[in-house]
Amino acid sequence: MKVLMTEYLRIDLDTENWECRVCDHVIGSATKSYKEGLLVHNRDPREIHPPILDPEKYRFTFSPDPEWVRILEFCCPSCGTQVETEYAIPGHPPLYDMEPDLPALKAQWASRGEQKTPVVGPAVAADKGHGH
Amino acid sequence: MSETSTKVAPKMPSAEEVALIKKFLNDTTLFLGPDPEIMQNHDLMPRSAEEDAAMKTISDAHTVAKIRDRIQAGCDEGYEMVEQMGAAPGAKWGDIITGVYSASGDLAIASAGGVLIFSALVHHPIKFIIKNWVNEPTVGVRDGDGFIHNDSRYGNVHNTDQSMILPIFHKGKLVCWVASTVHEGENGAIEPGGMPSMAESPSDEGLKMCPFKVVENYQIKRDILTFLQNSVREPKLQYEDMKVKLFACLRIKQRIEETLNSDGPEALVATLRTTMENVRAEVKRRVSEWPDMTVRTYIIQDSTLRENCVVKINCKLTKTGDRLIFDFRGSSPEFTNRATNTILAGLKGMLAQCFLCYVWPDLPRGQAAFAPIEVITDPHSIVNSSYDAPNSQSLMSIFTGFTAGQHAVAKFLYSCPEKYTKVHAPTFNMINTFIWGGVSQHGETLGNLCADLNGMGGGARSDTDGEHALAPIFATMADIGEQELNEEDVPFLQLVSKKMTRDAIAPGKYRGGQGYTMIVATKDSEQWGFMTTTQGAKIPPIQGLFGGYACGCYPLSKVKGVDVYDVLLNEPEKFKHSIEEIMNERPFEGAAYTTHHMGMGFEISKRGELFMISQGAGAGYGDLLERDPAGVIRDIEEGLISPGVAERLYKVKFDPVTLAINQEATDAARDAERKARIARSVPYAEFIKSWNKPTPPSHLQYFGCWGDDITKLYMGSADKFRDANTPRPNYMVHPKDVRIAELEARLAALGAMGSDKQ
Numbered sequence: 001m002k003v004l005m006t007e008y009l010r011i012d013l014d015t016e017n018w019e020c021r022v023c024d025h026v027i028g029s030a031t032k033s034y035k036e037g038l039l040v041h042n043r044d045p046r047e048i049h050p051p052i053l054d055p056e057k058y059r060f061t062f063s064p065d066p067e068w069v070r071i072l073e074f075c076c077p078s079c080g081t082q083v084e085t086e087y088a089i090p091g092h093p094p095l096y097d098m099e100p101d102l103p104a105l106k107a108q109w110a111s112r113g114e115q116k117t118p119v120v121g122p123a124v125a126a127d128k129g130h131g132h
Numbered sequence: 133m134s135e136t137s138t139k140v141a142p143k144m145p146s147a148e149e150v151a152l153i154k155k156f157l158n159d160t161t162l163f164l165g166p167d168p169e170i171m172q173n174h175d176l177m178p179r180s181a182e183e184d185a186a187m188k189t190i191s192d193a194h195t196v197a198k199i200r201d202r203i204q205a206g207c208d209e210g211y212e213m214v215e216q217m218g219a220a221p222g223a224k225w226g227d228i229i230t231g232v233y234s235a236s237g238d239l240a241i242a243s244a245g246g247v248l249i250f251s252a253l254v255h256h257p258i259k260f261i262i263k264n265w266v267n268e269p270t271v272g273v274r275d276g277d278g279f280i281h282n283d284s285r286y287g288n289v290h291n292t293d294q295s296m297i298l299p300i301f302h303k304g305k306l307v308c309w310v311a312s313t314v315h316e317g318e319n320g321a322i323e324p325g326g327m328p329s330m331a332e333s334p335s336d337e338g339l340k341m342c343p344f345k346v347v348e349n350y351q352i353k354r355d356i357l358t359f360l361q362n363s364v365r366e367p368k369l370q371y372e373d374m375k376v377k378l379f380a381c382l383r384i385k386q387r388i389e390e391t392l393n394s395d396g397p398e399a400l401v402a403t404l405r406t407t408m409e410n411v412r413a414e415v416k417r418r419v420s421e422w423p424d425m426t427v428r429t430y431i432i433q434d435s436t437l438r439e440n441c442v443v444k445i446n447c448k449l450t451k452t453g454d455r456l457i458f459d460f461r462g463s464s465p466e467f468t469n470r471a472t473n474t475i476l477a478g479l480k481g482m483l484a485q486c487f488l489c490y491v492w493p494d495l496p497r498g499q500a501a502f503a504p505i506e507v508i509t510d511p512h513s514i515v516n517s518s519y520d521a522p523n524s525q526s527l528m529s530i531f532t533g534f535t536a537g538q539h540a541v542a543k544f545l546y547s548c549p550e551k552y553t554k555v556h557a558p559t560f561n562m563i564n565t566f567i568w569g570g571v572s573q574h575g576e577t578l579g580n581l582c583a584d585l586n587g588m589g590g591g592a593r594s595d596t597d598g599e600h601a602l603a604p605i606f607a608t609m610a611d612i613g614e615q616e617l618n619e620e621d622v623p624f625l626q627l628v629s630k631k632m633t634r635d636a637i638a639p640g641k642y643r644g645g646q647g648y649t650m651i652v653a654t655k656d657s658e659q660w661g662f663m664t665t666t667q668g669a670k671i672p673p674i675q676g677l678f679g680g681y682a683c684g685c686y687p688l689s690k691v692k693g694v695d696v697y698d699v700l701l702n703e704p705e706k707f708k709h710s711i712e713e714i715m716n717e718r719p720f721e722g723a724a725y726t727t728h729h730m731g732m733g734f735e736i737s738k739r740g741e742l743f744m745i746s747q748g749a750g751a752g753y754g755d756l757l758e759r760d761p762a763g764v765i766r767d768i769e770e771g772l773i774s775p776g777v778a779e780r781l782y783k784v785k786f787d788p789v790t791l792a793i794n795q796e797a798t799d800a801a802r803d804a805e806r807k808a809r810i811a812r813s814v815p816y817a818e819f820i821k822s823w824n825k826p827t828p829p830s831h832l833q834y835f836g837c838w839g840d841d842i843t844k845l846y847m848g849s850a851d852k853f854r855d856a857n858t859p860r861p862n863y864m865v866h867p868k869d870v871r872i873a874e875l876e877a878r879l880a881a882l883g884a885m886g887s888d889k890q
Binding site for chain 1: 423424425426427428429430432434442444452543546547548549550551552553554555594595633634635636637639641669670671672675676678679680681682683684685686687688689711712715716725726727728729746753754755756757758777781805806807809810812813814815816817819820823824825828829831832834838839840
């Protein structure tokens with residue numbers, strides 16, 4: 001059985017591996033951080049959040065300061081899908097952000113049927129109000 | 133001491149002596165400060181004998197539902213009264229809450245709208261009253277009494293919020309409490325508006341009302357009222373809103389009395405307790421449906437509002453069975469002389485808000501929704517500050533703590549088949565607005581803020597873009613107000629208001645909702661000024677979700693040496709309607725154009741000078757290369773993003789004139805970008821070899837743990853730290869002293885300080 005964990009990641013409970021939901025690439029063991037099986041790029045935040053004010057004239061420009069923060073972009077080595085971003089202080093070790101308890105996950109999903117598509121959740125619907 | 137001496141075990145006091153010591157201490161308490169027993173506990177009080185008996189008598193679900201709906205309607209009615217009649221801008225825009233509390237002080241039912249963070253806070257002062265004043269012969273709690281409170285250390289967000297609390301009696305017996313809480317604004321602190329960022333100790337924060345009696349026989353005591361009015365900058369507002377809150381409480385009391393008369397006190401008591409216990413049990417059931425997992429995240433504050441520095445809010449969220457544990461250990465130590473600390477209850481209140489508004493909005497509003505959830509922090513932490521630490525800008529830590537929680541929760545919810553909302557990227561979390569004060573065009577002394585703080589951009593959801601300027605994270609049903617109405621009372625205009633700030637974006641498969649521009653200028657007063665009190669001018673205060681990006685940064689821009697009203701009168705074509713155009717084109721000759729971080733202390737403004745800021749965007753969701761090209765074009769058409777930025781980031785190819793999409797070229801560009809990503813990225817193991825550093829960077833003042841080691845909290849540099857469990861003072865140097873030292877060093881280097889005596 002496979003459990004859909006994020007927009008782009010699932011866990012195969014039988015093989016205990018993280019997998020890419022876009023290209024089915026086996027990313028790595030689910031006993032470790034999925035990030036260990038991905039590629040990383042150290043992005044200058046000004047490339048994503050462009051300066052609105054002229055950086056030649058001003059200290060603050062609407063862009064993050066690249067000496068204060070970087071964007072770590074994690075992508076699938078097979079299909080290039082951007083699986084996660086992490087706004088990080090320069091040099092701060094990347095986070096082990098999702099550490100599932102696999103035996104508990106298996107026990108929980110043993111009583112559930114496999115879901116091929118994620119449950120989206122209810123939309124906020126406009127109240128039709130009172131009427132006759 | 134001799135090496136041969138024998139240690140003698142200290143004599144332990146007997147039970148009788150312990151009782152005597154306890155009685156002595158109780159009888160001779162010199163000061164009733166915030167009670168840790170009350171302040172550290174956010175769970176429900178144990179079921180009382182009266183509640184147990186009532187629940188055995190009244191167990192019919194229909195009766196409970198009927199009474200709960202009636203009480204809920206009463207709370208909503210009180211809420212409407214405060215919103216319609218309150219004088220404080222915060223009251224008019226929904227920064228309020230009303231509620232009914234059990235006899236033991238737990239908030240059982242709160243108004244559906246308003247600031248639900250209060251739902252986890254106002255029970256603390258009521259429990260203080262119960263513990264200390266009920267049996268105190270000089271105070272007492274009687275029918276017709278009312279108590280006022282604002283000091284956050286006794287249970288509040290910050291001291292700008294004031295509560296009116298009334299006990300409700302039936303045939304001489306206390307059956308419950310009602311309370312109304314409003315963000316009043318002015319409170320006599322060292323800066324106007326109630327949220328001073330310049331406060332360096334609690335003594336700088338204005339009124340410090342521990343819970344005390346201010347109403348007897350349903351009448352406000354005039355002598356105490358006068359004292360309170362004399363302590364703040366807006367004496368009329370103080371009086372008016374005390375009356376408004378009192379009468380809202382009395383209306384709720386009236387609805388409770390109708391229930392007492394029709395169904396009896398047991399039915400009311402059973403309803404309040406049953407509601408809370410059912411919600412608490414339901415929360416545990418819902419949590420048990422989440423995957424057992426640990427999720428880690430952190431949010432960075434980039435200033436103390438006085439200086440830029442790096443302040444970590446560290447969050448580890450663990451779910452095991454039906455337990456959910458927020459672990460904020462490793463977050464920054466508290467600042468001894470900066471106002472951005474929060475008491476623990478404030479953080480808990482905002483986390484409760486996350487669940488009540490963004491995860492389980494169907495649950496009845498009240499204290500029970502967060503009651504079973506656990507929170508761990510370090511002592512004297514920025515999210516669990518001590519009695520002696522200022523906290524008037526607690527919102528900075530409360531909001532970044534909220535975002536850490538919201539970000540972590542989303543990673544649990546995705547796989548969960550049972551959802552009550554859509555998975556949600558973090559909402560923008562800063563109160564980007566102008567706080568103002570001075571003497572108005574009508575000669576009134578005022579101090580308050582613009583409701584634009586309520587226009588935070590919404591985070592993207594798993595199948596939808598975020599909504600623009602949606603709502604504040606602390607009050608999802610609050611309003612951003614009518615600026616034109618505000619301008620009748622205050623001597624400044626918002627020359628640009630509610631125009632989306634182009635290119636201040638949070639990209640993703642679904643993009644975050646954006647924030648709007650505010651450009652203000654004083655017009656009709658020589659004694660008027662502004663403050664801004666937010667973080668995020670150097671580092672975004674949120675994170676993206678599942679490959680989406682956070683927002684960018686939001687600075688303050690000023691134009692001085694211009695009277696823009698003269699420009700509008702004589703050369704109106706020179707005025708521009710965006711920060712981008714005014715700052716880059718510099719249309720006003722001779723004016724000074726500057727940018728700053730968003731911690732502007734109160735500053736007097738001259739007529740026609742411009743102060744310019746923008747509200748922020750919520751975070752994006754998913755890989756931006758999956759964004760529907762039609763959505764990108766729509767964003768261009770709506771002025772949210774410029775064509776060049778859209779093409780460069782989203783790799784969408786379109787005709788520059790007609791904006792017609794070239795789908796084939798877009799597909800090719802996106803395929804090429806995916807390949808380019810793979811080419812420019814490196815394997816994780818290789819990346820961390822060069823990226824990971826053992827300590828914080830030397831060029832940043834860094835506060836909090838580094839990496840996973842939460843036992844060591846850095847306090848500004850790699851060689852200054854404390855043990856997490858051993859509090860130490862954490863003083864910051866006055867920014868002006870820092871600047872003077874820099875300039876003196878330069879003078880010394882030039883040999884210009886040689887003759888100065890030291």
